[in-house]
Every structure is written in structure tokens, then in C-alpha cells.
Amino acid sequence: MAALSITAPTIGSRSVEPFETQHRREPARGIAISHWLRLGDGSSNVTYMASFVGENDDVSVIDRLYSVAEPQSGYLTAQQAIEAGVARSTLTYHAREGGTLQRAGRAVYRLRRFPGSPNEHVVPVWLGLSRADAVVSHVSALELLDLADVIPDEVHVTMPRSKRGTKIPEGVRAHFTDRPISRRDRRLVLGVPVTGVERTITDVVRGDGWTEQVDLAVRQSLVRGTTTLPRLREQLPKSWQARLRAAAVKASS
Helix, strand or coil, rough: CCCCCCCCCCCCCEEEEEEEEEEECCCEEEEEEEEEECCCCCCCCCEEEEEECCCCCCHHHHHHHHHHHHHHEEEEEEHHHHHHCHHHHHHHHHHCCCCCCEEEECCHHHEEECCCCCCCCCCHHHHHHHHHHEEEEEHHHHHCCCCCCCCCCCCEEEEHHHCCCCCCCCEEEEECCCCCCCCCEEEEECCCCEEEEHHHHHHHHHHHHCCHHHHHHHHHHHHHHHCCCHHHHHHHHHHHHHHHHHHHHHHHH
């Protein structure tokens, strides 16, 4: 920080001495330094402010980027950064080689020094499709809900059928549905919307049948109390009810 020289004022014949200094961050302008001044005879107080601009703009930008990316495992989109007040040119500057950001997809960035997590590969995929109302689903949802012991080769997302024209990136399997995913059927994991336990298990069964992964997911979710047998029974097709009961018996033994 550059040195800031302030000359204490005088009022009439009375001297003025510094009383208290407070540093306050101004997001768009840098740091403003407020000095509370006290008259030498203690009879009254006067306040004035001195500020400098520019030298801490970079800190402010990084703070803004972090505030957006932190709940999303260190990822953010260009649009999110712009909405947070970061200019597109500034974003490009920080995404240079060795910069604060590294590119993680089309208009998706990752904070370079943000700690990694085992399932974070799902986050940039969802961010790239978030404007199409994508929700992580099927076996990828089992993974994020910690109900599977296998990491799928593709990231599965579900989107409204009206979004069929959306460009789907490589490594993503999109499922289109006429059944809207209600708020009740969603969970937030790593800052990403994920289908809830009942909807996830039902989607996997409808797509792939009753697999070992489904059986494991049912047993684990019942043991952990993240769902109940009646809630699963309500959503699963009747043709799979017998398998559901058998899995529930295993979970209770």
C-alpha cells in the first residue's frame, strides 16, 4: 500500500489531533481511510476523509470473484462475474496464463488456487448448462449424493424438453423430460442443483432397470435416513415394488 500523508487541520486557535483511524473497503474505488479528529481541548469532534483510488482495485476484484465461486467449489461463469461487477476485460486479464483464473470450459472459470474436491468435475459441466435449467441427475446425482461407489464416465443432467436445441458438451449425457423437476425433488450439493434421492433412484430405474447400484443406493439411503420406504414406493413404478421391498429388508437386517 502506498503511503498516504495527511496533515491535521486546525480550527481557529485550537489544535486538532488524530483520534481514531478506520479502514473501510470501497468495492469500486479501492480503500478509503477515514480519520476521526479531536479538538485539543476535547470540546468537540470533527471528521474528514482522505481516500486513494486504484492500488487496491485488484484485491476488490479477487474478492468479488471469490464470493461468487466459493459456494460453487471454486468455479464461476463469465456472466456471473460480470453480474458481480467485474468488467469483461478485467476477467480476461485474470484468466491469462498463470493468472488468478483458469479456463474450465466455454465461459466457465476456476479459481486457480481454490482447494479441489473429489466430485468437482461435475460443477463446470452444470455451470455451462445452468441457463438451460439443467439439473445433475441419474448416476451423476447418485455420485454427488454419495449413494454410489462408481464414478460414471459421463456427467448426466436433466433438462426440460423445450431445451433440446441446447448444445451439449462432450462428456455430458443429457436427458430431456416433460416432468418438471420440482423444488421438492432438488437438493443443493457443491452449489449445484441435484435431483433428490427419490427422483434420482426412480430416474435410474426407469432408464437402466434395477441394477446393483440402485440396490445399493436404496439400502444406503434407507439406513442413513435420507428417504423412507413410503416415499420411494410413491415414486417407483409398480413393476419394481417387489425389488424395493427386498432392498428394504436388506437395509433393516
